Amino acid sequence: MPATIRDVARASGVHISTVSRTFSAPHLVNPETRSRVLATAESLGYRPNRAARALITGRTHNVGLIVADIANPFFPPLIKAAESQARQRDYHVFVADTNEDATAEEELVLAMAKQVDGVLLCSPRMSNSLIEQCSREVPLVVINRLVTGLPSVVMDVGQGARDAIEHLAGLGHRQIALLGGPRGSWTSREIRRAALLAARAAGADLTVLGPNPPTEDGGAAAADQVRRVGCTAVLAYNDLMAIGLLEGLDSLGIRVPEEISVVGIDDISLSRRTRPKLTTVATPTAAAGRAAIDMLLQHDNTAPSRTGRAAPTAVDGRRTTAQVTLQTELVIRDSTGPGPHLPAGPTYAATAASGPVASYVKE
Amino acid sequence: MPATIRDVARASGVHISTVSRTFSAPHLVNPETRSRVLATAESLGYRPNRAARALITGRTHNVGLIVADIANPFFPPLIKAAESQARQRDYHVFVADTNEDATAEEELVLAMAKQVDGVLLCSPRMSNSLIEQCSREVPLVVINRLVTGLPSVVMDVGQGARDAIEHLAGLGHRQIALLGGPRGSWTSREIRRAALLAARAAGADLTVLGPNPPTEDGGAAAADQVRRVGCTAVLAYNDLMAIGLLEGLDSLGIRVPEEISVVGIDDISLSRRTRPKLTTVATPTAAAGRAAIDMLLQHDNTAPSRTGRAAPTAVDGRRTTAQVTLQTELVIRDSTGPGPHLPAGPTYAATAASGPVASYVKE
DNA sequence: ATTGGTGCTGCAAAGGTTTGCAGGAGAAGT
DNA sequence: ACTTCTCCTGCAAACCTTTGCAGCACCAAT
Numbered sequence: 001m002p003a004t005i006r007d008v009a010r011a012s013g014v015h016i017s018t019v020s021r022t023f024s025a026p027h028l029v030n031p032e033t034r035s036r037v038l039a040t041a042e043s044l045g046y047r048p049n050r051a052a053r054a055l056i057t058g059r060t061h062n063v064g065l066i067v068a069d070i071a072n073p074f075f076p077p078l079i080k081a082a083e084s085q086a087r088q089r090d091y092h093v094f095v096a097d098t099n100e101d102a103t104a105e106e107e108l109v110l111a112m113a114k115q116v117d118g119v120l121l122c123s124p125r126m127s128n129s130l131i132e133q134c135s136r137e138v139p140l141v142v143i144n145r146l147v148t149g150l151p152s153v154v155m156d157v158g159q160g161a162r163d164a165i166e167h168l169a170g171l172g173h174r175q176i177a178l179l180g181g182p183r184g185s186w187t188s189r190e191i192r193r194a195a196l197l198a199a200r201a202a203g204a205d206l207t208v209l210g211p212n213p214p215t216e217d218g219g220a221a222a223a224d225q226v227r228r229v230g231c232t233a234v235l236a237y238n239d240l241m242a243i244g245l246l247e248g249l250d251s252l253g254i255r256v257p258e259e260i261s262v263v264g265i266d267d268i269s270l271s272r273r274t275r276p277k278l279t280t281v282a283t284p285t286a287a288a289g290r291a292a293i294d295m296l297l298q299h300d301n302t303a304p305s306r307t308g309r310a311a312p313t314a315v316d317g318r319r320t321t322a323q324v325t326l327q328t329e330l331v332i333r334d335s336t337g338p339g340p341h342l343p344a345g346p347t348y349a350a351t352a353a354s355g356p357v358a359s360y361v362k363e
Numbered sequence: 364m365p366a367t368i369r370d371v372a373r374a375s376g377v378h379i380s381t382v383s384r385t386f387s388a389p390h391l392v393n394p395e396t397r398s399r400v401l402a403t404a405e406s407l408g409y410r411p412n413r414a415a416r417a418l419i420t421g422r423t424h425n426v427g428l429i430v431a432d433i434a435n436p437f438f439p440p441l442i443k444a445a446e447s448q449a450r451q452r453d454y455h456v457f458v459a460d461t462n463e464d465a466t467a468e469e470e471l472v473l474a475m476a477k478q479v480d481g482v483l484l485c486s487p488r489m490s491n492s493l494i495e496q497c498s499r500e501v502p503l504v505v506i507n508r509l510v511t512g513l514p515s516v517v518m519d520v521g522q523g524a525r526d527a528i529e530h531l532a533g534l535g536h537r538q539i540a541l542l543g544g545p546r547g548s549w550t551s552r553e554i555r556r557a558a559l560l561a562a563r564a565a566g567a568d569l570t571v572l573g574p575n576p577p578t579e580d581g582g583a584a585a586a587d588q589v590r591r592v593g594c595t596a597v598l599a600y601n602d603l604m605a606i607g608l609l610e611g612l613d614s615l616g617i618r619v620p621e622e623i624s625v626v627g628i629d630d631i632s633l634s635r636r637t638r639p640k641l642t643t644v645a646t647p648t649a650a651a652g653r654a655a656i657d658m659l660l661q662h663d664n665t666a667p668s669r670t671g672r673a674a675p676t677a678v679d680g681r682r683t684t685a686q687v688t689l690q691t692e693l694v695i696r697d698s699t700g701p702g703p704h705l706p707a708g709p710t711y712a713a714t715a716a717s718g719p720v721a722s723y724v725k726e
Numbered sequence: 727a728t729t730g731g732t733g734c735t736g737c738a739a740a741g742g743t744t745t746g747c748a749g750g751a752g753a754a755g756t
Numbered sequence: 757a758c759t760t761c762t763c764c765t766g767c768a769a770a771c772c773t774t775t776g777c778a779g780c781a782c783c784a785a786t
Contacts, residue, residue: 004741004742004743005742005743006742006743014765014766015765015766015767016742016743016766017743017744017745017765017766017767017768018764018765018766019743020742020743020744020745021744021745021764021765024743024744024745025744025745028763028764028765029763029764029765030763030764030765033764033765045500047473047476047477047500048477048742048743049418049477049741049742049743050477050478051414051417051418051423051477051478051741051742051743052414052418052741052742052743052744052771053742053743053744054414054743054771055412055414055415055418055741055742055743055744055770055771055772055773056742056743056744056745056770056771057743057744057771058771060414060478062457062478070433070439070442070443070458071436071439071440071443073434073436076433076434077434079433079460080433080434080460080462083459083460092457092459092474092475092478093458093459094455094457094458095433095456095457095458096446096455096456097442097443097446099443110410111455112455113410114410114411114412114413114414115413115414115423115425115455137408137410216636247636270633273579273610275638367771367772367773368772368773369772369773377735377736378735378736378737379736379772379773380735380736380737380738380773380774380775381734381735381736382773383772383773383774383775384735384774384775387773387774387775388774388775391733391734391735392733392734392735393733393734393735396734396735411772411773412771412772412773414771414772414773415741415771415772415773415774416772416773416774417741417773418740418741418742418743418771418772418773418774419740419741419772419773419774419775420741420773420774421741
């Protein structure tokens with residue numbers, strides 16, 4: 001029922017190859033013929049069959065994007081950015097959700113492998129060796145994790161954690177807790193590593209709590225634990241947990257930031273709307289989405305391969321395995337305040353930034 | 364490089380059709396042969412090429428899902444439900460985001476048409492005739508809109524709006540404002556229709572404000588307008604706007620629910636965490652996602668078509684155009700309270716429900 | 727011995743598109 | 757008049773899989 005290239009050819013009195021070229025290599029066909037073909041194609045409602053095209057070119061013009069949890073507000077900006085960047089290059093994005101389940105990740109990659117030209121693997125929880133194995137089935141770009149030999153884009157959460165700890169130490173906090181993220185998270189390990197180092201350098205104690213589910217409930221559930229460790233400041237794995245913690249502390253009757261300071265990571269839009277507004281480390285998620293798409297599609301000029309069967313289902317053969325690190329930025333709002341060891345003098349007073357403009361403060 | 368059915372056939376000494384059947388019709392091949400084929404396939408790392416399969420069967424085993432805005436927390440539960448329902452039937456979901464842009468919708472449907480077996484069109488903003496036109500390119504199920512002749516699943520927001528208005532009227536409110544949704548939204552029109560009727564029946568005045576963008580900012584921006592119309596209660600198009608309104612009113616120094624009562628629609632998870640907790644109309648979004656997938660795939664037993672070229676790219680030829688309406692439920696929390704016309708006596712006192720359990724109150 | 731089944735496998739066409747190669751027409755250069 | 761070149765178009769193979777049909781071997785029943 002749907003019109004094919006053959007119908008268009010018949011109706012406009014040319015060979016099918018001419019029709020094909022009209023769409024995929026317009027400069028090779030006589031302008032006159034071309035417009036005639038285009039007209040009949042239009043009138044027949046012809047649309048190229050991507051499956052057939054994929055079969056012979058080996059390019060589907062789709063890319064997969066696998067995230068842990070669509071409902072986590074961290075991801076939508078990244079997804080949107082990736083989508084729009086892909087759309088500019090005439091690619092489509094196939095979003096899938098693993099529900100924070102490590103085993104679902106491999107399944108999903110494998111299932112997608114043959115119907116996409118590459119996969120963006122976001123915050124994977126599976127092992128490095130498994131990721132590497134997946135990368136043999138389909139070109140992969142990893143986001144939020146560094147895997148040697150694979151192209152990846154990460155945020156510099158290490159720097160972010162350092163900034164956060166220094167900010168807290170500068171405010172006079174000496175007992176700090178770190179609310180760890182989910183098991184298997186590279187980001188979580190990275191934060192932990194950097195935070196421990198920064199705390200030692202600043203002469204503060206850092207107690208690591210976790211692993212925890214990276215959700216509001218996870219943060220709320222940790223409130224009691226936070227109270228028991230007797231800290232005066234907390235750095236959370238992400239904003240969602242920080243916000244949950246804010247609520248948990250509130251229902252325990254603990255005031256923020258007067259009694260306990262809280263810092264999140266990510267700067268999701270919600271963190272501007274909590275009360276108190278959340279001090280957090282902004283991560284450039286949209287930029288990450290764009291960068292990942294660019295890396296995946298870097299060698300794709302949509303130039304026709306010499307022979308159709310070269311590089312099947314692969315955008316690029318010998319890919320450069322670049323690793324991009326994006327800068328983070330500490331945004332100081334109202335959830336952090338002076339701690340018990342704040343030296344006298346105005347030097348160390350935090351100037352709370354208001355509005356969406358990021359402000360960076362070093363002690 | 365990747366192994367094909369032919370490689371497996373050669374390596375295991377059978378014809379390619381036997382390999383094919385091993386995967387797509389196992390009961391037709393000798394168990395002994397089958398296991399041998401499976402073994403060699405495994406060792407070669409063979410994975411069926413979905414593009415080739417799609418080409419001949421006309422089934423891609425993909426479905427598209429088009430939403431207005433992934434970042435809107437209304438959608439993720441729907442997306443997740445659709446995904447998991449689809450996965451059970453061995454389908455994949457292709458999520459795309461229109462950024463609330465009506466013209467992007469058609470583009471997206473058309474672009475998807477050939478690479479999916481059907482599309483779930485969620486809260487479309489385009490015209491009915493355009494939708495109908497799209498449905499000629501690819502099987503469509505419309506969510507959150509009633510289009511005659513097309514299968515659709517909607518929430519009974521009319522009943523929800525009625526319940527909300529009756530709730531407010533029962534609390535003694537006589538001046539009510541309706542914060543309308545975006546232009547082109549069927550849901551918005553439906554709410555408006557039902558709310559006007561219910562308000563008249565209850566002897567209350569209803570002022571309609573809008574259209575507004577269905578976001579927190581949209582709600583916040585309307586706060587001033589709400590104040591000027593002099594109402595004592597507001598029903599918002601969705602929770603996001605209601606929450607924005609809560610903030611807007613707060614920064615105007617107007618207390619909720621003491622001075623103005625606010626009701627949302629959707630019951631997104633965030634609405635349980637605002638202060639005051641939001642009274643809202645719960646819409647069964649997950650059920651809607653599941654139902655839509657079921658409708659799209661209803662006649663798909665994955666039974667092989669007699670001839671491969673039957674029903675190309677279409678799950679079903681003569682589809683029953685069922686229209687499903689899902690029930691909504693008023694959830695009373697803390698953002699609604701007594702209005703100026705509350706009669707004496709305990710009869711009309713609202714008993715605020717707490718926790719996630721929905722409670723339904725008729726005046 | 728013939729017939730009729732049953733259970734399995736091979737054959738080959740088909741699906742829609744791309745693309746290297748060859749060929750034709752006309753123009754231009756010698 | 758011959759070659760050479762440029763532009764365009766047609767030819768046909770190839771991509772990988774599914775599936776109706778036919779054929780084979782074997783067994784049971786007549």
